[in-house]
Amino acid sequence: MRAAYIETTGGLDVLKIGEQPKPKPGPNDVLIRVHASCLDRVHVYAREGSHGMKSVPKPYIAGQDMAGEIVEIGAGAAATYPDLKIGASVVALGGGAHAEFAVAPAVMTFPLPPNLDFAQAAAIPTAGRTAYQSLIHRARIAPGEDVLVVAGGSGVGSFGIQIARATGCRVITTVGGQEKMAKALEAGAHAAIDHYKEDVAARVKALTGGAGVHAVLDHVGTATWESSFAAMRPFGRFVTTGVTAGHKAELHLGQLFTKGVELHGIGRPDPAQNRKALGGLLTLVERGQVRPIIHASFPLEKIAEAHQLMESSAFFGKIVLTL
Ligand SMILES: NC(=O)c1ccc[n+]([C@@H]2O[C@H](COP(=O)([O-])OP(=O)(O)OC[C@H]3O[C@@H](n4cnc5c(N)ncnc54)[C@H](OP(=O)(O)O)[C@@H]3O)[C@@H](O)[C@H]2O)c1
Incomplete structure (x- = not known):
């Protein structure tokens, strides 16, 4: 699958686009075909090896936030969350989302809010x-x-x-x-x-x-x-x-x-606490009380430009990546 990844820490030049193995969902996970993700400050830290992120295992595909379609469901996930079906449009908090396919725990996977597209939804989770x-x-x-x-x-x-x-x-x-x-x-x-x-x-x-x-x-x-x-x-x-x-x-x-x-x-909240928080926020989003503010959107291939913009701090809100 196509992915943005790093094999070593450093400047913008360490960001690579290329083929990486497609991840496999565990029993309580879903596999998502990613249509959009976003950049969080922590991805800049991981690339730089700063803020305690030097030892992240490589190759490393960053990205926690994803919006797309479910393509595979673990047996436990399907039993616990019957609403999560293959083909369903979802927004999720998982890992390795700067790629065509990414895994998210079912507990952190939610139906796409009806008033948002994939790019808007992907700007929300983290x-x-x-x-x-x-x-x-x-x-x-x-x-x-x-x-x-x-x-x-x-x-x-x-x-x-x-x-x-x-x-x-x-x-x-x-x-x-x-x-x-x-x-x-x-x-x-x-x-x-x-x-x-x-x-x-x-x-x-x-x-x-x-x-x-x-x-x-x-x-x-x-x-x-x-x-x-x-x-x-x-x-x-x-x-x-x-x-x-x-x-x-x-x-x-x-x-x-x-x-x-x-x-x-903020600590490291458990999955139930995280589900409560993201679920609570998505309710505000569906009611139109909160909206993701997207400053700029880049195709995954231009991820270096997205990192550069984040480093400059010359943006307001979120920087989105599309696939
Ligand atoms: N604990 C968690 O689970 C968790 C989750 C998400 C994020 N975080 C952390 O929270 C922080 C924010 O994340 P983010 O993704 O929202 O970051 P972000 O979008 O990149 O925004 C960071 C902002 O910090 C401001 N800033 C930088 N240096 C500053 C300074 N010296 N004085 C005042 N403001 C300064 C800049 O705004 P101005 O241009 O306006 O100064 C910049 O836009 C990061 O450190 C991230 O790692 C933690």
Whole structure:
């Protein structure tokens, strides 16, 4: 089968397109003919061998998110999920999705939402599930609360803005540059702050009458930790899901206990928790309350261009790959 893969870590030139063996589904899996997938930041890390991704076994076909048709079903999967049938159009969270065929566990395979095409659906699972789990299951955001979504132009952030808005929260987001600020407001944020030019904590305080936000979704790490933490009100909930710009942070324990805040990681949720999160998000998508924001779409053959765009951060939302 045709696939994008790497045999070693490095620059854009290590990305190859060529033949790789077609994967076989296990008893609780489905095999999907992939029509679309997407790029997540972790694929850049895997290619570079950065952020702890150096030892990924090679050849490595990246891609967790896929939308396409089921071509094979494991016996256990067919018994547990009778709605999953050969020929059914689905969206799934699995592995090796930058290829013509990929395997996903049945528990993470859902019917294609009727209002989406394959490219739109493929932009959802990883970024969307992460934002939903962070805000709904970890931060437990509630209507009327103020929420800070850091780097709202990222895949995770673009879903975070919309999920918080759909929950009835007032959404403040941070982005780099004027163009992204306009897109963030269009996506549903009530206020957007330029995180490279403005004092984020001071602006958040000003926007919340001096109080700070009830919840923060941050996946940038070191670069934003201090301002994100300072932007929280007492008893605020902070969720980290990533370390794009550094994994170390200094924590003032006195501020932690006097503020009474909660610090959460997204963790490695089990399949049932993941199904609940992605299923919950797909319900919002079907209702039209959340939509995947696609910045650009590339045929799989042009995956190097997609990586280059992601590295530049000059995009808002998701970068899709089509087959
Ligand atoms: N835990 C999980 O299961 C899970 C799942 C999904 C993602 N993640 C992690 O979450 C992070 C986001 O993933 P993604 O795919 O959504 O990433 P993405 O779409 O590539 O977006 C990353 C964004 O981070 C912002 N950024 C980079 N450096 C920054 C800095 N110094 N200060 C402020 N913002 C900065 C950039 O936005 P601006 O141009 O606006 O600055 C960039 O667009 C990644 O680290 C990823 O590995 C974790």
